[in-house]
Amino acid sequence: xxxxxxxxxxxNQFRTLAGFLGMESGAEGAIADYDALVDGVQAKHGSxxxxxxxxxxxxxxxxxxxxxxxxxxxxxxxxxxxAKTIPPGDLQKYEAEKVTSESFLDVLGEVDxxxxxxxxxxxxxxxxxxxxxxxxPAVAAGAVVASNGNxxxxxxxxxxxxxxxxxxxxxxxx
Numbered sequence: 644x645x646x647x648x649x650x651x652x653x654x655n656q657f658r659t660l661a662g663f664l665g666m667e668s669g670a671e672g673a674i675a676d677y678d679a680l681v682d683g684v685q686a687k688h689g690s691x692x693x694x695x696x697x698x699x700x701x702x703x704x705x706x707x708x709x710x711x712x713x714x715x716x717x718x719x720x721x722x723x724x725x726a727k728t729i730p731p732g733d734l735q736k737y738e739a740e741k742v743t744s745e746s747f748l749d750v751l752g753e754v755d756x757x758x759x760x761x762x763x764x765x766x767x768x769x770x771x772x773x774x775x776x777x778x779x780p781a782v783a784a785g786a787v788v789a790s791n792g793n794x795x796x797x798x799x800x801x802x803x804x805x806x807x808x809x810x811x812x813x814x815x816x817x
Contacts, residue, residue, distance in 0.1 A: 652719055657798045673799050680806050681723050688813040692726045695755035695816050702766040709739040710760055720805040747775045756786040756816045762793050788812040
């Protein structure tokens with residue numbers, strides 16, 4: 644069994660695991676491919692990355708969990724992209740406090756795009772019926788992408804998948 648740590652960035656964990664397996668060069672090649680993908684998304688979306696605010700949120704009954712903590716994979720990928728997002732609170736390593744539906748407009752009204760960290764379509768279906776979610780400007784503009792698979796944690800595969808999801812999201816932001 645190979646251990647992973649939730650208190651380190653995915654790149655470091657990936658390199659450590661590759662070292663245990665004697666696959667350091669393969670890991671560096673995979674990271675180079677990831678970096679090239681990031682560069683491509685940056686070239687495609689340009690200044691939009693630094694100007695439009697996006698955030699990953701995980702839906703839950705009656706609210707959303709912002710996944711913006713410094714140790715969250717989503718936040719790490721957004722940082723790699725140079726994206727503007729809602730920064731974590733001081734010493735916040737994982738998700739922020741739950742944003743209840745009554746607070747959606749106050750807390751998330753200025754967000755330009757949402758990545759929904761969902762395991763399937765059920766969470767999106769519940770949000771679609773939430774009137775206060777529908778009133779968010781980004782949602783009304785269609786700037787929402789759902790992961791429909793767990794990419795909250797992981798390494799190179801999850802990080803790469805997130806880059807593709809954020810690419811799709813930025814494509815929906817005017």
